[in-house]
Amino acid sequence: MPEETLRVVHYVNQFFGQIGGEDQAHVGFTVRKGVVGPGTLLQQVLGDQAEVVATLICGDNYFSSNPEQAAEEAIKLIDPYHPDLFFAGPAFEAGRYGIACGAVCKAVGRKLGIPVVTGMYEENPGMELYRKYAFICRTGRSARGMADSMRKMIRLALRLISGERETKQLSQENLPRPSEYDYFPRLLLRNEYTDETAAQRAVDKLLAKIKGDPFESEVVLPEFERIEPPAAIRDLSACEIALISDGGLVPKGNPDGLSGRGNLRWTTYELDDFLPNDFQSSAYEVAHTGYFPDEVLGNPNRLVPVDVMRDLVSEERVGTLHPTFFCTSGNATVTRRCAEMGDEIGAEIVKRGVDAVILTST
């Protein structure tokens, strides 16, 4: 913990900043020295440990109409105060306020590298959007819970700045436990030590399950959104088909640096150069450690079926084979990034006017 008093900057909206109500939601930024509104409580609880040196106020509509730009503006106003800690809100249920708190925390956390803490109700849209980028404490719906929420936020902030390592984790990082500090998990996964072995836990819970008693699974099943299927292709001979693969087939040397595990990138190769009919096995490698690559290296068409596609085109059974091959490696990649890559590749394919896709996976 730093020896000098910690410097704190606080962000609030026009209402908590005592400028006005909904009628003032359009106002831009103002900075006031010291505390404003709930900042008084913030300072009270912080006591001698820290000083709220400035409060940044902004109208909810002004901010939420362009959050990224507003956040940039906010940084310029906050930076001169050289804060050690940054608080926003808490926003409780208020959606625009929550988005503003989340966005400004994200920007401050990135640009200034200091702990950024806010508070929101679970259903505040700002929570899902910004939970990765800030520490968002769980609050109730309304400002009646202001005192408790502030205390929670402060307790978490002081823990973060102390640099204390979490000994329950195998990795022993400065990363407090969400259950202990009541903040929304930030989409990270970490190993923790437990009192009971996995075997003990499994047997206890299985016996409860068999008896019909309640039990807690350590993972709860995901809900996958239903995707509306595209319509069927009408006329194959007029169709342009593109090939995609997540099997990690790349040119020798892996020029685009796909990772064999936990890969986050996709790339493209022009099929005429990348996989000619007279290919050489030595020209390829497989950036994917989830399967033994020899068979694919022996004949890359076993993963990316270009030879057959070319034949079908020359026989006029298919319109065209799209000249670009879309390439990625999907081995232990975070689901979210998989979905993002799918969206990115999909957008590019649609842009190019391709009619259909064949995706080959291991």
Add this chain to the structure above:
Amino acid sequence: MRLQIESIDIQDVRAGSTSAVKDRVLCVNFDELKELICGDSRIRSVDLDVVHPGDRVRVLNLMDVVQPRCEIGQFETDFPGFAGKLQIAGSGQTLSLRGVAVLVSNPHTKRKYSALLDMAGLGAELSKYAKMTNVHVSPHPADGIEERDFEDAVKLAGFKTAVHLARVARGQPADEVEVYDLSIPDIERGSDLPRIAYYYQVYSPQHDHLGISDPCFYGTDVRDLNPTIIHPNEVLDGGIVGHHTIRSLDTYTIQNHGVIKELYGRHGKDLLLAGVVVGAANMDPVARKRKAIMAANLIKNVLGADGVIITKIHGGMPHVDMALVGEECERLGVRTAVFTQPVISSGTLADTLLFNSKALDLIITVGSTLERVDLPLAADRFLGGTARTKVFLADPGEQHADDPVIDQEEMLIAGVHDHLGGAKIIVKEY
């Protein structure tokens, strides 16, 4: 079948002219051990070392870790099919040394990755083997020996060493005696206690180095294994061993099988241990389905289980395979608990599943095995390799054993994670 394991606690290992145990110190004549190991014509020479907790030593290219054990009374039957003559493991009296592990390295490995062990620093804090005094075995190949042949020889050298060390302690009084006595045909039929079986996925061929499966079951590989019923004692007594590479799995962990020991401990109290079915994961979806229904059938209609615990080895395809076994069991009315190892460090726990069956509603996380840690050990010594030995890096790029900090996945640090349920670890959302 009745297996009695007599454990002796060892506090130190030293080289000596005679092999004996005195005051909990294991004295070993290492020349004798070298001779024993080099009796295998595939091995030209072997380096043997002792490492202690706190030593600034990084042990590289680890292939296996083995607990020193030997049969009392019978000879040449340990690790049947590997070191010993073929017979079913799991009966009789076995001597076991606690506090000592045999670390087995292949310094000439061509595999893309192998495990390491640091005896000091964060890596040591994480590993159960870093708290023990260990005997390190690092053989070198005879001329002209083929790669896979040498790997088998290295593995065998590890078993021979384990048996040899345990034999030195014969005659010492046991610090603890464990009895594993289970007669499956005689399990009380009318009992109220739920019958719990264990499905043990022992292997997956998708990573087979050079396309050859590692032998791990009575001396043979299990690439095309049909689901097979075995007695739990066979697992505890060397019938099943680790693969030729450590991915959170080694022989030591199998010898101390967490799920089997837990079920055994509660047999007759709040459950009946109904038996074990072993299987291998499949690369072919038709085979996957066939074997899943066969496994479920054995569990339900032959072992008569009410519930089953299902574990898996490392990998995504093994995850899917195991889930299919679980689904088929639930379909037959056998309630399941399945073990997973998340392999990502961001997202939610739900993101880590590769199945979406509502019936698989009891999931246990043994650990996030690909979690990465920085190991800043400035080692004085490197065993099983050299300072410049390349250490696997999950990202494009290179790192070497003597880099000031190495970035390592936890499954490649021997003794951290345990697919078989013996570790006190869970994965949490942060």
Add this chain to the structure above:
Amino acid sequence: MVQITAVPNVAQMVGVNRILRGQTVPCVMGDATLDSEQEKDLRLRMILRALEILQMDAPGPTTVFTLEGTE
């Protein structure tokens, strides 16, 4: 889009609407035990099946297609 995979359960789980079961994990559009002509023929039959599936109304992730029919 049709996905050809040797692990169709995962595609089903995620909700892919047109799934064709592939050969094996390390060799999804081939079979190293066949000679190269037979193997290419197998690959052609798989692609023709995939194209057939693209011309059908999507059955959704409850169905996994095989070369001959469905699972």
